[in-house]
Amino acid sequence: MVATPIAATSRYIPPGTTHYYWVPTISNYLSPTRSELNAGTDLTGEIAAVSGFATSSDQQDTPDLGTRFVSKIPGRITADDSSITMYLSSTSSDVRTLLPRDTSGYVVILPEGDISGQKMDIFPVKVTGQPKARDVENPAQITIQFSITKIPAENVTIP
Template sequence: MVATPITATSRYIPPGTTRYYWVPTIATYTSPTRSELNAGSDLTAEVSAVNGFATNSDQQDTPDLGSRFTSKIPGRITADDSSITLYLSSTSSDVRTLLPRDTAGYVVIFPEGDTTGLKMDVFPVKVTGQPKSRDIENPSTITIQFAVTKIPAENVTVP
């Protein structure tokens, strides 16, 4: 007997597909409404890099005297250090005014785009820093650093 294969994927690359929104207020972040998402700011066109925005579970050893094998159980859930690097404007009219240090809200990530019925991830966050690049050869950027403040709502259906 042969195992049933999983459904074939429709593969894509993130540029031109994935969207990043900053949403200042969501009543129930595990199920944002369409109007709450629409009230946010689409950062996508200014994003040059993204780091983090992933969760991990620690694993705890559970040894016992009945075996030399040490089994494991899931432990605490943590979020990676997370940041979004965006371009700076020569007019100073850019993300610096939208996301100053200590601003709380939500980074909403739409891996396959903002399309009803697809999936999104909602990260409750607080801005911890805004370091600017000092590279003299490349476009000027700012990295918005975030602390993830609650367990993210992952794989939520887009309303």
């Protein structure tokens, strides 16, 4: 007997597909409503780069005297340092006013787009900084740095 193969994927690249929303308030971030998502701001068109927005579990050794093998168990869950780099405007009308330091809310990531029934990830966050790139040759950019404040809601169905 042969094992059943995993279903074939419909592959894609993030540009033109993935969306990032800033949503200031969600009553239950484990299950946001359509109106809460619609009240957010779509950051996608001004994003130059994204870093982090991932979780991982520590591994804890569990040795015992019965064997030389050291088994492991899952430990604490942590979130990577996370940021979104965006473009600055020559009029100062940009993300700086939307996301000043100490602003709390939610970064909602819709990997396959904002399509009802698809999956999204919701990261409760607080803005920790807004360092600006001081490059004299490239487009002006600002990096919005975030602390992940609660365990993210991952693979939530989009309403």
